[in-house]
Amino acid sequence: MKNYLVVLAAIVLINPFLESQNTSDLYQKETIVLEAVSEYGENNNWEEMFSPPSDISTVKVHGLHYQIAVAPDGSVFMSDKYYPDIYKFDKEGNFIDTFNADIKSRFEFSIPEVEGIFNDRYFFTTNGYDGIQFFDFEGNHMKTLSIDFFPIECKPLGNDKVAILGYTPWKNNDTKRMIVIKDFYTGDEITIWSELINYKRGEIKIHLSSGSVMNLSVPGNYPIPQLATSKLGDLIVAFPDDGNVEIYSPEGKMKEGFNLKIEAVKIKQEDIDEYYNVGKSNINRFKERLLKESNFSNTEIEEMVTQYKEQIGKLKDKSIYPDHLPYFTKVLIDSEGNLLVFRYTDKKNTNKFNVYTHTLTGKYLSTSSFSTNEFNLNFSSNTFIFHNNYIFNIAENKDSNGTFKQLVKFKVD
Amino acid sequence: MNCLTREETQKYIDNELSADMHNCISNHIKSCDICKGLHSEVLKDVKQLHKYLQVFQVDTESIPPVENIINAQKTSVFTTPVFIKSIAAIILILVTLSILIPYFDKPDRITESEWIVNNLLNDNDPNKQWNDNQILITITNSSDELVLSFALDNSDKINK
Numbered sequence: 001m002k003n004y005l006v007v008l009a010a011i012v013l014i015n016p017f018l019e020s021q022n023t024s025d026l027y028q029k030e031t032i033v034l035e036a037v038s039e040y041g042e043n044n045n046w047e048e049m050f051s052p053p054s055d056i057s058t059v060k061v062h063g064l065h066y067q068i069a070v071a072p073d074g075s076v077f078m079s080d081k082y083y084p085d086i087y088k089f090d091k092e093g094n095f096i097d098t099f100n101a102d103i104k105s106r107f108e109f110s111i112p113e114v115e116g117i118f119n120d121r122y123f124f125t126t127n128g129y130d131g132i133q134f135f136d137f138e139g140n141h142m143k144t145l146s147i148d149f150f151p152i153e154c155k156p157l158g159n160d161k162v163a164i165l166g167y168t169p170w171k172n173n174d175t176k177r178m179i180v181i182k183d184f185y186t187g188d189e190i191t192i193w194s195e196l197i198n199y200k201r202g203e204i205k206i207h208l209s210s211g212s213v214m215n216l217s218v219p220g221n222y223p224i225p226q227l228a229t230s231k232l233g234d235l236i237v238a239f240p241d242d243g244n245v246e247i248y249s250p251e252g253k254m255k256e257g258f259n260l261k262i263e264a265v266k267i268k269q270e271d272i273d274e275y276y277n278v279g280k281s282n283i284n285r286f287k288e289r290l291l292k293e294s295n296f297s298n299t300e301i302e303e304m305v306t307q308y309k310e311q312i313g314k315l316k317d318k319s320i321y322p323d324h325l326p327y328f329t330k331v332l333i334d335s336e337g338n339l340l341v342f343r344y345t346d347k348k349n350t351n352k353f354n355v356y357t358h359t360l361t362g363k364y365l366s367t368s369s370f371s372t373n374e375f376n377l378n379f380s381s382n383t384f385i386f387h388n389n390y391i392f393n394i395a396e397n398k399d400s401n402g403t404f405k406q407l408v409k410f411k412v413d
Numbered sequence: 414m415n416c417l418t419r420e421e422t423q424k425y426i427d428n429e430l431s432a433d434m435h436n437c438i439s440n441h442i443k444s445c446d447i448c449k450g451l452h453s454e455v456l457k458d459v460k461q462l463h464k465y466l467q468v469f470q471v472d473t474e475s476i477p478p479v480e481n482i483i484n485a486q487k488t489s490v491f492t493t494p495v496f497i498k499s500i501a502a503i504i505l506i507l508v509t510l511s512i513l514i515p516y517f518d519k520p521d522r523i524t525e526s527e528w529i530v531n532n533l534l535n536d537n538d539p540n541k542q543w544n545d546n547q548i549l550i551t552i553t554n555s556s557d558e559l560v561l562s563f564a565l566d567n568s569d570k571i572n573k
Contacts, residue, residue: 211555
């Protein structure tokens, strides 16, 4: 009995060290090669499934925006901003069925977005002011959690809670952003963070004689907090504007915080000049898009093109850009619970991330990147998900020239 | 004259009879022992009643008609403590709301164009947006309805 206890104590003491050692070994590599599971979704015609509608003039939402959630058995639920349906794929990646998740909405443009898996029982979606919708894995609508603001991102937490990052219009043309933790059963909510911003910087507003308004926006201004869920069900909030990370219990109590100690990338004059050059070189493409995708008259289009040419010089105005890029782009939690913080890179289709230990005390482990041979990875919200030592991603097939993406399952090498 | 009933005796005591009848009954009571006894009994009841009314401090001489009492109650309801307190509470609530409402005065809905801008700026890969030198363009009509949105960037293909 005594020997048994000694062995047990040794295992308890040593195990965390062994666990973190395995993880840190993986991320010590400068590049982690992701190998796509070749037979995953082999029955699907990805090009047909993921191409946007041919009549793009009717499509008001742009960005090829998909979001996925992976159920405990490996099946995947996916939303597509072109359609109100939710797609379901089995654990082999083959398409099974679609569910209509378009709960009656106040806004015609509101389309459900898959956000995650709740309590291993439901997948849930956000749909504008219509709140958080919970569905069982057969697609049956089970519950709606009402909110009075517009959701950006939603994460499941422990103790039957969900965290919602959202915004709402405020007076004086301000926008109020907030992070709210809401109870699934009671609907009680607590706001753990909020801020007021005014989207003036980063925007060039052009008023046209018809009364229409044309807005040109550059990215980098007003980065939003990034949410993640720890292995213990706590909420992780990472702030790209200052590099701070805060960890909250599901009850909304802040447990700890630390700074990522990342050096932000300064925006240089050459970056600004490049933006201006892109804007200037795209005058013809700008006109093409207006002719092809709108019902404006030729007179109106000519005015827009003239105004675009006259105003595009404002892209050289340093005041519309922030002093530096946000400290990071996205945060993710891997299967071990490590925090991966994605950085800005200076090359297209590359990625780089810092790894912080799974105990989330701010201990930096290493910097690495992911690489694949066939795909350009996508690190947008809810498109890069760790699940049982695999990674699920909506990735762009390099052979597709960007015309379509597909659901890919990678084995982490 | 016949002997009096109890009611007639009560009216005699309350002076609710005509002068002739009153005199007639007075003369009868003087000469009739039965009516004299009845008069004493009813008078005794009236005095007892007055005694009870005095306990409640009711001025029996000047109790106004019921109609006047009801009208008086109607005119005094606005001065009752309950009414005054209700008015005060309503005023307080209105003052509080007038102070607080401007801070919660928000539009009823978010415009489609705002939704588009916020979603595209917030949801897409920021690193990709920056490396692509992406410029987001939205065009809204005079009613603030989104007419068109797209992104221009440094790629050769049309970016959606």
